[in-house]
Amino acid sequence: MSTAVDMPNFVRAREVEALPPPNLARGPIAWIRENLFSGPFNTILTLVVFYLLYVSVPPLMKFLIIDAVWTGTDRAACRADTGGSESGACWAFIWDKLNYFIYGSYTISERWRVNIFFALLAIGVVWLLWLKAPRRDLGAVYFFWVFPVVSYILLTGGNESFSGRFWIGFAIFGALVIALFAFVAALLKASLRPAFILGGGIVGVIGVTLALVDLDFGLAHVPTSLWGGVLVTLLVATVGIVVSLPFGIVLALGRRSKLPIVRMASVIFIEFVRGVPLITVLIMANTMLPLFLPGDMTVDRLLRPLIGTALFASAYMAEVVRGGLQAMPKGQYEGAMSLGLNYPQMMSLIILPQALRIVIPGIVNTFIGLFKDTSLVAIVGIFDLVKTIEASRIDPAWAAPTIGITGYAFAALFYFVFCFGMSRYSLGVERRLAAGQKR
Amino acid sequence: MNSVQTAVSQTSPPKKSFLYDPKVRGIFYQVVLVAAVIFLFYVAATNAIENLQRARIASGFGFLNNTAGFDISQTLIQFSAAGSTYGDAFIVGLLNTLIVSAIGIFFTTFLGFLVGIARLSKNWMVAKVAMVYVEVLRNVPLLVQLLFWYIAVLGALPQPRNSLEMGAGFYLNSRGLFMAKPLWAPNIGVLVTVLVLGLVGSFFYRRWARIQQEQTGRQSPVIKVTLTLVFVLPILTWIVLALFGANPISFEMPRKGTFNLTGGMQILPEFVALLLGLVTYTAAFIAEVVRAGILAVSKGQTEAAGSLGLPPGKILRLVVIPQAMRVIIPPLTSQYLNLTKNSSLAVAIGYPDLVQVFMGTVLNQTGQAIEVVVITMGVYLTISLLTSAFMNVYNRRVAIVER
Numbered sequence: 102m103s104t105a106v107d108m109p110n111f112v113r114a115r116e117v118e119a120l121p122p123p124n125l126a127r128g129p130i131a132w133i134r135e136n137l138f139s140g141p142f143n144t145i146l147t148l149v150v151f152y153l154l155y156v157s158v159p160p161l162m163k164f165l166i167i168d169a170v171w172t173g174t175d176r177a178a179c180r181a182d183t184g185g186s187e188s189g190a191c192w193a194f195i196w197d198k199l200n201y202f203i204y205g206s207y208t209i210s211e212r213w214r215v216n217i218f219f220a221l222l223a224i225g226v227v228w229l230l231w232l233k234a235p236r237r238d239l240g241a242v243y244f245f246w247v248f249p250v251v252s253y254i255l256l257t258g259g260n261e262s263f264s265g266r267f268w269i270g271f272a273i274f275g276a277l278v279i280a281l282f283a284f285v286a287a288l289l290k291a292s293l294r295p296a297f298i299l300g301g302g303i304v305g306v307i308g309v310t311l312a313l314v315d316l317d318f319g320l321a322h323v324p325t326s327l328w329g330g331v332l333v334t335l336l337v338a339t340v341g342i343v344v345s346l347p348f349g350i351v352l353a354l355g356r357r358s359k360l361p362i363v364r365m366a367s368v369i370f371i372e373f374v375r376g377v378p379l380i381t382v383l384i385m386a387n388t389m390l391p392l393f394l395p396g397d398m399t400v401d402r403l404l405r406p407l408i409g410t411a412l413f414a415s416a417y418m419a420e421v422v423r424g425g426l427q428a429m430p431k432g433q434y435e436g437a438m439s440l441g442l443n444y445p446q447m448m449s450l451i452i453l454p455q456a457l458r459i460v461i462p463g464i465v466n467t468f469i470g471l472f473k474d475t476s477l478v479a480i481v482g483i484f485d486l487v488k489t490i491e492a493s494r495i496d497p498a499w500a501a502p503t504i505g506i507t508g509y510a511f512a513a514l515f516y517f518v519f520c521f522g523m524s525r526y527s528l529g530v531e532r533r534l535a536a537g538q539k540r
Numbered sequence: 541m542n543s544v545q546t547a548v549s550q551t552s553p554p555k556k557s558f559l560y561d562p563k564v565r566g567i568f569y570q571v572v573l574v575a576a577v578i579f580l581f582y583v584a585a586t587n588a589i590e591n592l593q594r595a596r597i598a599s600g601f602g603f604l605n606n607t608a609g610f611d612i613s614q615t616l617i618q619f620s621a622a623g624s625t626y627g628d629a630f631i632v633g634l635l636n637t638l639i640v641s642a643i644g645i646f647f648t649t650f651l652g653f654l655v656g657i658a659r660l661s662k663n664w665m666v667a668k669v670a671m672v673y674v675e676v677l678r679n680v681p682l683l684v685q686l687l688f689w690y691i692a693v694l695g696a697l698p699q700p701r702n703s704l705e706m707g708a709g710f711y712l713n714s715r716g717l718f719m720a721k722p723l724w725a726p727n728i729g730v731l732v733t734v735l736v737l738g739l740v741g742s743f744f745y746r747r748w749a750r751i752q753q754e755q756t757g758r759q760s761p762v763i764k765v766t767l768t769l770v771f772v773l774p775i776l777t778w779i780v781l782a783l784f785g786a787n788p789i790s791f792e793m794p795r796k797g798t799f800n801l802t803g804g805m806q807i808l809p810e811f812v813a814l815l816l817g818l819v820t821y822t823a824a825f826i827a828e829v830v831r832a833g834i835l836a837v838s839k840g841q842t843e844a845a846g847s848l849g850l851p852p853g854k855i856l857r858l859v860v861i862p863q864a865m866r867v868i869i870p871p872l873t874s875q876y877l878n879l880t881k882n883s884s885l886a887v888a889i890g891y892p893d894l895v896q897v898f899m900g901t902v903l904n905q906t907g908q909a910i911e912v913v914v915i916t917m918g919v920y921l922t923i924s925l926l927t928s929a930f931m932n933v934y935n936r937r938v939a940i941v942e943r
Binding site: 136137139143146147150151153154359360361362363366372373375376377378379380381384385388389391392393394395396469473474476477479480487491494502505506509512513516517520521524 | 566583584661662666669675676679680684688691695884887888903913921924925
């Protein structure tokens with residue numbers, strides 16, 4: 102009997118080289134087989150999709166890029182009867198009108214101010230949204246106070262020149278506020294110092310804001326009727342976010358409050374606004390706001406839709422924030438209370454910082470919705486990007502068959518770049534936050 | 541000893557100022573809030589009354605009975621500029637809003653489910669195309685899409701004399717979509733009766749089949765019977781009636797004249813554009829809802845169903861879809877509501893919906909902003925609140941009962 106042990110020539114002395122992986126299990130061919138042609142149904146599906154892409158993509162590319170007209174100074178370039186090309190997009194039109202699309206009719210010599218506004222906005226957005234940015238608390242102060250005030254002065258020119266009577270009135274108001282705080286503190290037998298600091302702080306912030314707006318920085322006044330294009334689109338979106346975030350937080354806290362009337366008021370406001378279309382809110386702001394104010398007071402035509410969108414966005418923001426508040430475990434509330442914190446302290450130090458952090462994706466998504474909704478101000482006659490395109494589209498100097506489609510393609514591209522960027526950001530944050538929750 | 545006693549005596553009867561009582565504070569805050577709200581409303585109301593009187597604008601809802609004096613391009617009820625009132629205009633606008641919403645919801649559900657399922661397809665190509673669709677449509681404002689459809693696509697259609705013929709009596713030109721118009725004969729009642737009987741019969745058959753399966757375990761061909769009762773039977777009736785010369789439905793085809801199409805049914809280009817825009821836009825959101833819903837059903841469910849020996853079709857129908865629907869339905873309803881609210885963008889392209897007719901023309905003619913805004917918002921609010929009330933009932937029914 103012989104065994105394997107007896108036959109040493111069966112034992113390999115050297116290792117055999119590994120075979121290459123079979124083509125049909127790995128590599129591009131296998132991938133195609135598995136993902137595109139794994140069965141008769143899938144094969145048909147793939148072929149149908151290929152056919153649809155073949156029918157749609159090349160003509161689109163041809164229209165948008167290959168056959169497009171890139172240079173030209175007027176309609177001649179984009180009309181067949183004047184020797185131009187009609188088979189492609191007329192980008193020359195966009196190029197010619199670009200300044201109008203960005204600034205509207207803003208005084209040409211003053212457009213640098215708008216550029217600074219764009220830069221300040223970018224700084225604020227990056228500071229707040231970049232999770233690793235230093236001193237994001239200062240970022241919040243910048244975004245919700247410094248930036249709005251500076252932007253207001255930059256864009257309008259400031260120099261409101263309030264009357265002396267106005268300042269006397271403000272001084273009385275300030276004194277009243279501080280006195281009220283001191284009175285409440287005295288009633289509660291608390292120390293007067295924090296009351297003075299709080300009251301003085303509020304009056305101080307309002308006072309400094311008013312003083313800055315009042316001062317003459319030598320900037321020429323630019324009426325809001327001249328503003329337009331991307332400037333207005335970004336302005337409406339910015340005002341929406343700057344107002345809706347704090348206001349939304351207050352509404353969300355109100356909705357979660359134990360006080361029945363506060364809760365009811367918040368619920369009514371939120372559900373009312375969420376139940377009606379934005380366009381009706383805008384028309385309401387446009388037609389009813391002037392009615393509700395004393396006869397001699399007029400509201401700026403740009404301010405009306407700003408108020409409308411800000412209120413509208415607040416209701417949606419409130420629901421997002423409420424989601425975050427509800428997601429907080431009860432132990433956080435109880436822990437805060439057991440440390441002896443009162444309601445404002447509990448909310449501002451324990452609950453809100455955590456709740457807001459987990460709803461960042463929701464806030465960004467609401468903001469994407471708000472950004473898209475800013476286009477509706479065009480319907481009430483505000484010259485935002487859509488409206489400037491509408492106005493340029495019918496400009497006889499650029500009367501050509503492809504102008505309309507080019508204009509809307511440009512608008513779509515603009516909104517897409519912003520919204521898609523924001524949605525990627527919110528996905529990234531979501532993934533990062535989820536990573537911390539994984540067990 | 542002394543210190544211990546003071547500590548004890550401090551804790552025994554808590555000397556509380558009523559200012560520290562949370563109840564008192566709560567009442568105080570609420571009184572302040574109510575006072576502020578009442579003050580705001582009072583100021584607004586007095587200013588409004590004064591402003592209205594100065595502008596000589598009437599108030600109250602009497603204007604609804606005044607003659608409208610303008611025409612509307614699409615009316616589902618009888619409407620004429622001379623004989624109809626603002627109240628009629630309101631109803632016309634409301635019906636136009638409702639019809640575009642209803643048809644839009646019908647189509648967008650199909651498209652949305654299709655794209656949502658395509659996004660989960662194992663076919664890489666299909667999944668990617670669906671993803672691009674969703675990302676592009678979701679990230680461009682609806683207004684831009686509507687204007688694109690209306691001006692760039694439908695505006696480029698030929699004049700009526702060069703209408704595009706699409707077969708089966710469909711024509712497309714710059715005045716809209718023309719198609720065959722169904723004409724109802726008096727004996728349509730027979731057909732309707734058969735259809736209703738079929739629906740009722742299939743309902744009872746399904747109930748009987750379920751009870752029988754629960755008792756004996758035997759299964760009945762429910763789907764086949766239902767299809768026969770609901771579709772085959774009415775169609776057979778129609779054919780029989782037609783053979784006996786009593787055709788209940790006939791079609792009036794649009795005819796091509798030298799300059800225009802006559803006869804048939806015309807669908808306004810505004811309606812087509814609005815419908816296209818709303819359907820494609822909302823479908824992108826519904827696709828995401830559907831995808832999330834299907835992904836929310838854990839893999840273990842599918843595997844468990846498979847290990848019980850259910851075939852793939854039944855796994856999908858009996859295990860995955862019922863559970864996915866629980867996640868899908870609430871956000872789906874809110875998408876339906878969004879579509880209804882977004883139909884108000886009709887005002888941008890001139891489709892005569894509620895906002896365009898009532899908040900646009902009627903408001904401008906009468907100047908009675910407060911009444912018009914209140915009525916219009918009331919309509920949308922009623923639709924939203926009714927839907928969410930219905931949703932709450934549904935949610936309570938399908939919510940997982942934890943034991």
